[in-house]
Structure formats: C-alpha cells, structure tokens
Amino acid sequence: MLRPGIVYRIALTSFREFLRTPEAIFWTYGFPLLMAVVLGLAFRESQPQPIQVGVERTAGGAAWVAALRANPRLAVREVAPEEAERMLSRGRVAALLRGDPPVVRLDPTRPDAELARMHIERSLAPAPDSAPRGLEVTEQTAPGSRYIDFLIPGLIGLNLLGAGMWGIGYNLVDMRSKRLLRRLVVTPMGRGEFLVALLCSRLVLVFPDAVLLTLFGHFVFGVPVVGSPLTMLALILAGAVAFSGLGLLIASRPQTTEGVSGWMNLILLPMWLLGGSFFDNGSFPAWLQPLIRALPLTQCNDAMRDVMLGGAAPWAIAGPLLYLLGFGAACLMLAVRIFRWS
Amino acid sequence: MNDALAIELRGLRKEFRRGALVTRAVDGLDLDVRRGEVFGLLGPNGAGKTTTVEICEGLQTPTAGEVLVLGRRYSVRAEALELRRRIGVSLQETRFFEKSTVREILELFRSFYPAGRSVAEAIAIVALEEKADTRSVHLSGGQLQRLAVATALVSTPELLFLDEPTTGLDPQSRRQLWEVVREFRAGGGTVLLTTHYMEEAEQLCDRVAIIDHGRRIALGTPRDLVASIEGAHVVEVVAAGLDRLGAARLAGLPAVTKVSGGDGAFALTVSLPHVAMPALLDLLQRERVELTGLKTRHTSLEDVFVNLTGRHLRDEGTT
Ligand SMILES: Nc1ncnc2c1ncn2[C@@H]1O[C@H](COP(=O)(O)OP(=O)(O)OP(=O)(O)O)[C@@H](O)[C@H]1O
Numbered sequence: 132m133l134r135p136g137i138v139y140r141i142a143l144t145s146f147r148e149f150l151r152t153p154e155a156i157f158w159t160y161g162f163p164l165l166m167a168v169v170l171g172l173a174f175r176e177s178q179p180q181p182i183q184v185g186v187e188r189t190a191g192g193a194a195w196v197a198a199l200r201a202n203p204r205l206a207v208r209e210v211a212p213e214e215a216e217r218m219l220s221r222g223r224v225a226a227l228l229r230g231d232p233p234v235v236r237l238d239p240t241r242p243d244a245e246l247a248r249m250h251i252e253r254s255l256a257p258a259p260d261s262a263p264r265g266l267e268v269t270e271q272t273a274p275g276s277r278y279i280d281f282l283i284p285g286l287i288g289l290n291l292l293g294a295g296m297w298g299i300g301y302n303l304v305d306m307r308s309k310r311l312l313r314r315l316v317v318t319p320m321g322r323g324e325f326l327v328a329l330l331c332s333r334l335v336l337v338f339p340d341a342v343l344l345t346l347f348g349h350f351v352f353g354v355p356v357v358g359s360p361l362t363m364l365a366l367i368l369a370g371a372v373a374f375s376g377l378g379l380l381i382a383s384r385p386q387t388t389e390g391v392s393g394w395m396n397l398i399l400l401p402m403w404l405l406g407g408s409f410f411d412n413g414s415f416p417a418w419l420q421p422l423i424r425a426l427p428l429t430q431c432n433d434a435m436r437d438v439m440l441g442g443a444a445p446w447a448i449a450g451p452l453l454y455l456l457g458f459g460a461a462c463l464m465l466a467v468r469i470f471r472w473s
Numbered sequence: 474m475n476d477a478l479a480i481e482l483r484g485l486r487k488e489f490r491r492g493a494l495v496t497r498a499v500d501g502l503d504l505d506v507r508r509g510e511v512f513g514l515l516g517p518n519g520a521g522k523t524t525t526v527e528i529c530e531g532l533q534t535p536t537a538g539e540v541l542v543l544g545r546r547y548s549v550r551a552e553a554l555e556l557r558r559r560i561g562v563s564l565q566e567t568r569f570f571e572k573s574t575v576r577e578i579l580e581l582f583r584s585f586y587p588a589g590r591s592v593a594e595a596i597a598i599v600a601l602e603e604k605a606d607t608r609s610v611h612l613s614g615g616q617l618q619r620l621a622v623a624t625a626l627v628s629t630p631e632l633l634f635l636d637e638p639t640t641g642l643d644p645q646s647r648r649q650l651w652e653v654v655r656e657f658r659a660g661g662g663t664v665l666l667t668t669h670y671m672e673e674a675e676q677l678c679d680r681v682a683i684i685d686h687g688r689r690i691a692l693g694t695p696r697d698l699v700a701s702i703e704g705a706h707v708v709e710v711v712a713a714g715l716d717r718l719g720a721a722r723l724a725g726l727p728a729v730t731k732v733s734g735g736d737g738a739f740a741l742t743v744s745l746p747h748v749a750m751p752a753l754l755d756l757l758q759r760e761r762v763e764l765t766g767l768k769t770r771h772t773s774l775e776d777v778f779v780n781l782t783g784r785h786l787r788d789e790g791t792t
C-alpha cells in the first residue's frame with residue numbers, strides 16, 4: 132500500500148531539510164559529543180567518596196548490613212538477588228556480599244576494589260580489635276564501570292529522545308503552522324506514506340549519531356563495547372520507534388511551535404532528570420521508582436548499558452525491547468487517531 | 474448530477490464554533506461551476522471565499538449542504554482519493570519546505586501523481602526559471618505565490634483551485650498568471666478562483682459570484698453584472714462644498730440614476746455622461762462649489778458590489 136517512490140521523495144526532502152540546517156546538525160551530532168567530553172573529563176578524578184557496597188537481600192543478610200553500615204567509609208545498599216549481579220557489572224557497587232557465610236565478589240580492575248575488600252573484612256571482624264575476618268573472595272572483571280562508561284549509552288538514549296521530540300514533534304507542528312500539511316493532504320499523497328517517510332528519514336539520521344557516540348567513547352575514552360552491534364542496533368531501532376511515536380503524539384494537535392514546545396518541555400524535563408542518562412536513577416526514592424521504570428528512556432538506557440557494557444544477548448533485553456516497541460506503537464495509534472492535518 | 478458541471482454546491486453551510494460564539498462563514502450557498510469555465514468568487518475579507526474553496530478541495534467538511542465535485546463526493550473515501558488526483562490546488566497562503574529549492578519542491582509534488590507535466594515545464598509556466606535552484610525561504614512573496622501555482626500545475630489537473638493567486642504579484646507577473654489561467658482553460662480545464670481585484674475578475678472570469686457574509690448576492694458574467702446597473706458610467710466628484718448641496722440635488726440632475734458617497738466625495742451613476750456632465754458643472758458653478766476632483770469611468774464590478782451592499786469591496790478602493 133505504501134508507494135516507495137512517494138515515501139522516498141518525502142523522506143529525501145525531510146532528510147535534505149535537516150542536512151541543510153547547520154544548527155540542527157550541531158545539536159544532533161556535535162552537542163552530545165561535546166557533552167561526553169565535558170562530563171567525561173569532569174568526572175574522571177573521583178574524590179574520596181564512600182565506597183558503594185551491595186548486600187544481597189536474604190534472611191541472614193540483615194546482620195551483615197548492620198555491621199557494614201557502622202563503617203563510615205562504606206555506603207551499603209541492599210539489593211534484590213536478581214539485581215545483584217547487574218549492580219556489580221554496571222559498576223554501581225564496588226563489591227557484592229552474598230550467601231552465608233558471605234562470599235565477597237569484586238571487580239579487581241576497579242581502583243577501589245581492594246579498599247572495599249579491606250573495609251568489609253574489618254567491619255565484619257567478630258570483635259573490634261580482633262584480626263580481620265577472612266572472607267572468601269571471588270573476582271569478576273566487569274568492564275565499563277567508570278562514569279564515562281555509564282554516560283555514553285545514556286547519551287545514545289538521550290539523542291534518540293531528542294530526535295523524536297525535535298525531528299518529528301517540532302518539525303511536524305512547524306509544517307502545520309505553515310499550512311504545508313494542508314497543502315500536502317489535497318494531493319494523492321497517502322497520509323500514512325507521509326508519516327512513514329518522516330519516521331524513516333529520522334531513523335536514518337539517528338543511526339550515525341549512535342555509531343558516532345559509540346566510536347568516540349571507545350577510541351577516546353576506552354569505553355568497552357562488549358555486546359553485539361546488531362543487538363545494539365535493534366535496541367536503537369526500538370528506542371527510535373518509542374520516541375518517534377511520542378514525538379508524533381505531542382505533534383498531533385498543536386497549531387504553533389510555541390504550543391508544541393510546551394509539550395516537549397513537559398516530556399524532556401522528567402526524562403532528563405529521571406531517565407538515568409546522566410546519573411544512576413536507582414538511588415531515587417522508592418515511591419518514584421514505578422514512574423522511573425515506566426519512562427521509556429530508563430528502559431532504553433538500562434538495556435543499552437546491559438548490551439554495550441555487559442554483553443547482554445538479545446533475549447536478555449527482550450523485555451525492554453518489547454516495552455519500547457509497545458510504547459511507540461501505542462503512541463502512534465493514538466496520534467494517528469487524533470492527528471490534525473490543518 | 475449534471476455532467477456539464479464541475480462543481481455543484483447546494484445549500485452549503487459552514488459554521489465555526491468557539492464556545493458560545495458561532496461564526497457563520499458560509500450561509501446557504503448555491504453554486505454551479507460549469508466544466509471548461511473560469512469561475513470567480515468575489516467578496517470582501519471574511520466573506521467566506523476561502524472556506525467555500527476549501528470545502529470544494531475536500532480540506533474542510535461542511536456543516537450542512539451538498540458538495541459535488543466532478544460528480545464525486547469527498548465523503549466517499551474512494552471518490553475522495555480519485556478527486557485528489559484530478560484537482561490542482563493553490564492555497565491562499567502556504568510556505569513550503571524552507572531549505573528545499575523550487576525544483577526540489579516541485580519534484581516532490583510531481584512524485585505524488587501518476588501522470589503530469591515535467592518539473593521544468595511547471596517552472597516555465599510560472600516563469601520561475603531563474604529561481605529554479607533557489608531555496609524557497611529566499612523567494613519573495615510573489616515568487617512564492619507562483620511556486621504555489623506551479624505545484625498545482627505539476628500534475629495535469631482537470632479542475633484548478635486558485636485562492637487569491639495574484640495577491641502580492643506585480644502587474645507583470647499578474648498578467649503572466651492570467652495567461653497561465655487562459656491557457657489552462659483553452660486546454661479544456663476548469664478553474665475556480667477567488668480574488669479581490671475587480672479588474673482581474675472582469676478580464677479573466679467567464680462568470681463570477683459575488684459573496685458577502687457567506688451568501689451569494691450576485692451571479693453572472695462580469696458584463697451582465699455591470700450592465701445590471703442602470704447607467705453604464707460613473708462620475709466621481711470631489712468638492713468640499715458638495716455636502717451643502719446634498720445628495721438629493723445631485724440625484725435630480727438629468728441622466729443621473731443613482732448617487733452614493735458623502736463627506737465631499739460622491740459617485741454618480743449616469744446613463745448619458747454627455748448629458749449629465751454639463752448639468753453637473755453648471756450646478757457647481759451656480760452654487761460656487763470649488764471642484765477638487767472629477768473623474769468619469771465605466772461602471773465595474775466594484776460598483777455592482779457597492780450598489781448591492783452600500784459598502785466598498787476593498788478598503789483601498791478600486792484597482
Ligand atoms: N478555522 C476557523 N475558525 C473560526 N472562524 C473561521 C475559521 N476559518 C474562517 N473563519 C471565519 O469565517 C469567515 C470567512 O472566512 P474566509 O477565510 O472564508 O474568508 P475569505 O472570504 O477567504 O476572506 P479573505 O478575502 O480575507 O481571504 C471569517 O469571518 C473568518 O473569521
């Protein structure tokens with residue numbers, strides 16, 4: 132039903148409009164790189180902060196938590212058993228205590244790993260003055276636990292969001308306010324063809340951006356890329372679908388670019404704050420967590436980190452992948468229903 | 474359904490509601506546009522011309538009434554699709570993709586149609602060759618208007634809608650566009666256009682409908698409409714002392730059929746200017762009224778409008 136010739140022409144036009152707008156190119160491609168450099172450098176030297184230690188939430192675990200919390204150099208987090216491995220591999224904790232008697236798992240490549248081990252052993256000693264308790268230690272190398280490692284996947288997600296908001300949302304309303312949309316619908320052009328073409332042209336634009344950020348992170352900051360590029364690509368696609376759908380939804384009614392800007396702010400602000408692109412959103416209060424988990428950006432970022440840094444297989448991120456696709460599809464269907472061409 | 478008609482409107486009504494406020498943009502309009510004619514919609518700002526045209530283009534849905542375009546209805550999906558292939562549209566105001574050139578925009582529009590003119594041909598029709606590779610954001614208002622017309626002609630439409638196609642054009646471009654319309658009609662096409670320019674309607678249209686407050690107040694060929702006014706000439710007199718005399722004195726002059734105006738500027742509709750003029754000058758001389766302006770001209774559509782409504786079509790006066 133889609134006529135390729137028409138879709139191609141519209142996509143080409145939209146693509147060209149982007150390429151001929153230097154400022155749009157900067158904000159899409161240049162700005163994220165700039166942000167990566169600035170933030171990557173700013174957070175390179177870490178100040179002596181409490182060492183993050185995770186304790187698996189089990190029946191016996193509570194006793195260890197109490198003992199460890201007595202040590203001011205340690206910041207203790209209780210973690211659910213199914214989350215535990217990930218906390219370590221994502222670098223959210225320097226050491227992980229699990230089992231009874233406890234086994235300490237460490238990432239030996241982390242500079243604070245040895246320190247963490249020392250503090251844990253001292254804290255768990257039977258009496259304050261007695262010799263440190265010998266603990267069984269297993270080592271696990273988890274690449275990508277620095278801030279820049281955390282940041283790059285987050286920036287990829289953020290850029291997908293930006294493409295949906297600006298590339299789809301803002302642009303569509305701009306075309307409506309110029310009466311260009313009404314001019315287009317009195318032609319035999321299919322409305323579906325138009326929207327598909329717009330989405331395609333934006334997709335073509337976000338891929339280079341993700342590749343650029345990944346390569347930049349890898350070669351400049353040594354950010355590991357453990358997972359398969361194909362899985363990453365699939366995730367990028369799903370993220371783009373989610374955010375394009377959202378962009379289309381906010382663009383379905385407003386008559387002016389000022390109007391759609393309000394909606395964009397309403398979406399961008401919570402996403403930037405809570406979406407986990409710049410900082411770990413797992414430490415936000417529990418009552419916020421349901422909202423945080425529901426944000427497509429959170430899902431996208433977490434899954435991206437799992438793939439890029441943790442080498443997760445496609446089926447391991449099937450949940451977020453489906454969530455993103457479903458979210459995008461829901462937005463799209465609602466948008467098409469309420470969309471105004473004039 | 475009548476095969477000889479390109480457009481049939483019956484009891485067309487369109488209301489816009491905003492809260493308790495109801496604007497009746499079109500109020501019971503009946504209109505037939507015949508195949509092969511250039512039909513003009515004339516009327517002041519807000520008369521409902523654009524609304525009527527956009528209903529005929531399928532862009533707006535009427536509140537009530539019947540709309541048949543080329544014997545088809547927009548309310549039937551398949552017929553609407555067919556109609557979009559067969560009509561060409563130039564909206565009152567459109568801005569296009571800003572960073573795309575004239576040629577690229579026309580290539581885009583051309584791709585929507587299974588058949589049509591070449592892009593180069595469309596550019597030539599509106600004489601935009603020099604600007605073919607200019608981005609649309611850099612076009613002047615008149616050039617943009619011509620681009621809009623070119624997008625309507627890049628297919629081979631049977632029915633062309635032009636909403637104020639010559640507004641903002643210089644006289645030369647305007648004449649060029651008239652030529653485009655005439656050629657289109659010579660090729661068997663039908664045109665529905667709106668305009669504020671009386672001269673344009675008189676020169677270009679086979680028939681015109683004068684619209685006011687969403688209603689049709691006159692219909693016919695420009696010649697018939699003008700002839701419907703008793704008296705074929707208008708004498709415009711400007712003199713400060715005229716108000717002292719009063720309109721009645723002027724109306725009493727021989728061969729004067731109607732007097733309108735006031736505040737020292739009157740328009741007399743006269744049947745025989747060679748009888749009315751000497752009498753007028755005589756009167757002014759006798760009453761020692763100092764003349765500041767005097768002009769005679771043929772009656773125009775503008776006068777038809779003034780005659781019907783007592784108001785001028787455009788605030789700026791005639792063109
Ligand atoms: N979308 C709308 N919502 C509310 N009122 C509208 C809308 N569109 C048109 N109108 C009103 O309907 C009336 C007719 O408008 P229309 O645009 O058809 O006039 P027009 O004859 O084309 O005028 P112009 O010569 O200025 O182009 C006007 O009073 C206008 O304010």
Ligand SMILES: [Mg+2]
Binds near residue numbers: 522523524565636
């Ligand atoms: Mg109008």
